[in-house]
Each structure stands twice: as structure tokens, then as C-alpha cells.
Amino acid sequence: MTEQKPGPCSIIKSFDIIGSKWRLVVLNDLQGSEKRFNELKRSTEASSRTLSRVLKELVSEGLVEKRVEKESPIATYYSLTQKGRELFPVFEEVDNWAEKWLET
Amino acid sequence: MTEQKPGPCSIIKSFDIIGSKWRLVVLNDLQGSEKRFNELKRSTEASSRTLSRVLKELVSEGLVEKRVEKESPIATYYSLTQKGRELFPVFEEVDNWAEKWLET
Numbered sequence: 599m600t601e602q603k604p605g606p607c608s609i610i611k612s613f614d615i616i617g618s619k620w621r622l623v624v625l626n627d628l629q630g631s632e633k634r635f636n637e638l639k640r641s642t643e644a645s646s647r648t649l650s651r652v653l654k655e656l657v658s659e660g661l662v663e664k665r666v667e668k669e670s671p672i673a674t675y676y677s678l679t680q681k682g683r684e685l686f687p688v689f690e691e692v693d694n695w696a697e698k699w700l701e702t
Numbered sequence: 703m704t705e706q707k708p709g710p711c712s713i714i715k716s717f718d719i720i721g722s723k724w725r726l727v728v729l730n731d732l733q734g735s736e737k738r739f740n741e742l743k744r745s746t747e748a749s750s751r752t753l754s755r756v757l758k759e760l761v762s763e764g765l766v767e768k769r770v771e772k773e774s775p776i777a778t779y780y781s782l783t784q785k786g787r788e789l790f791p792v793f794e795e796v797d798n799w800a801e802k803w804l805e806t
Contacts, residue, residue, distance in 0.1 A: 608800040609730050609793070610723070610747070615804075616796070619714070619721035626713050643714075681803050687795040689713070692720070695792060696712040699785050700719075 615659050616685065620644055620652045625661060625682060626689045632665070632677035656682070719763050720789065724748055724756045729765060729786060730793045736769070736781035760786070 616622060623642050627633070633641070639649055653676060656662035661682035665675045720726060727746050731737070737745070743753055757780060760766035765786035769779045 608797065608804060610727055611804050612796050612800045613723040613726045617721065617723035617726050619717040622717045622721050623714055684799055684802065688792060688799060691791040691795050692716050693712065695788055696716045698788065700712060700715050 615661070616688075618652075620648055621656060624649070624652050624656060625678070625685055628662065628676060628678045628682065629686055629689060632675045634673050634675055638676065661685075719765070720792075722756075724752055725760060728753070728756050728760060729782070729789055732766065732780060732782045732786065733790055733793060736779045738777050738779055742780065765789075 616625065620642075623644065624638065627638060627642050635649065635653075638644075638653075639646060642649065644652065653662060653664070657664055660679055663677050663679050665677065667673045667675060720729065724746075727748065728742065731742060731746050739753065739757075742748075742757075743750060746753065748756065757766060757768070761768055764783055767781050767783050769781065771777045771779060
């Protein structure tokens with residue numbers, strides 16, 4: 599019997615990593631360019647506590663990188679790794695679906 | 703300023719609906735055909751309690767339909783609505799990503 603769709607194993611593994619609303623929101627928000635913590639806070643509308651936790655999780659999963667700028671203005675920047683950037687087609691498809699099915 | 707990627711609003715709305723591991727697992731699992739509760743339980747490896755809750759949520763979001771077969775063998779079947787089926791490209795892209803980035 600051939601299986602057309604992905605088996606539950608790889609899908610469950612993927613959704614352990616990206617199957618949470620705030621992780622998805624942050625990953626989507628970083629698709630454009632690197633951002634500072636406060637920029638992300640503003641654009642995602644996540645609380646500081648949630649955003650800190652989610653960024654830490656995404657860094658530990660290898661999807662996001664943290665860069666500390668020591669020159670003035672001192673700041674911490676977050677950006678996607680290659681593994682995170684390659685989720686872009688997933689977001690494009692979610693957006694296509696949302697445009698058709700959700701009232702905005 | 704033009705924004706290339708979807709704004710946080712439509713994305714946050716989408717992820718309120720599909721941004722949970724078990725919802726995604728069940729939606730993916732129903733992409734092929736309708737299934738009975740026990741088939742879904744076996745293929746997703748979700749607990750009965752989780753699966754019941756998730757199916758109820760997905761029915762209420764209009765992504766899944768429930769059909770009760772009253773002739774023998776009496777059974778309850780779950781299948782995707784059009785809105786649920788059209789998430790297929792999202793799962794394809796997740797699978798492409800998983801194949802490249804996750805060891806299975």
C-alpha cells in the first residue's frame with residue numbers, strides 16, 4: 599500500500615517544533631529581516647514573557663539566531679537560520695488559505 | 703511601505719485555528735479520506751481524550767465534518783470539509799521542510 603501523504607512520524611515531529619501559535623507567529627514575523635526584541639513585541643503583540651520564552655525555544659531548536667550588538671546602540675537582534683527561513687513556503691500557503699477562508 | 707509577507711492579523715487568526723500540534727496532526731491525517739474515531743486514534747497515536755477534544759474543536763471551526771452511519775456496522779466517521787481540505791498545500795510544504803531538516 600503506498601501512502602501519498604507524509605506519515606504521522608515526520609508530521610508529529612514537525613508539529614512538536616512548529617505546532618504552537620506563538621512559535622508560528624514569531625517565525626512568520628522574522629521572515630522579512632532580523633528584528634530587535636521590542637520590534638518583535640510590537641509586531642507580534644505577544645507579551646514580553648511569552649516572547650522571551652518562545653525566542654529561547656526557537657533558538658534551541660535551531661530556527662532562530664540571536665546576535666548581540668555591542669557598539670552603540672547596544673541591542674539584541676533575532677534572525678532566522680537557514681532552517682527557519684526555509685519555512686517560508688509554509689507561511690505562504692497558510693496565507694493563501696487565510697485569504698480565502700478567514701474574514702480579516 | 704509595502705509589506706511582502708502576511709500581516710500579523712491574518713496569520714494570528716490562522717494560528718489560533720491551526721496552530722496546535724494535535725489539530726495539525728488530525729487535519730493532516732484526514733487529508734486522504736474519511737476515518738472512524740478508532741482509525742484516527744491508531745494513526746495519530748493521540749489519547750482518546752485528546753482526540754475527542756480536538757475533533758470537537760475542528761468540527762466547531764468548520765474544518766471537519768462528522769457523519770453517523772446508522773446501518774450496520776454502526777460507526778461515526780470524520781472527514782474534512784472543503785475549508786479543511788484546502789490546507790493540503792500547507793501540509794505538503796511542512797513535509798518538504800521536514801524531509802530536509804528533520805531526521806526521521
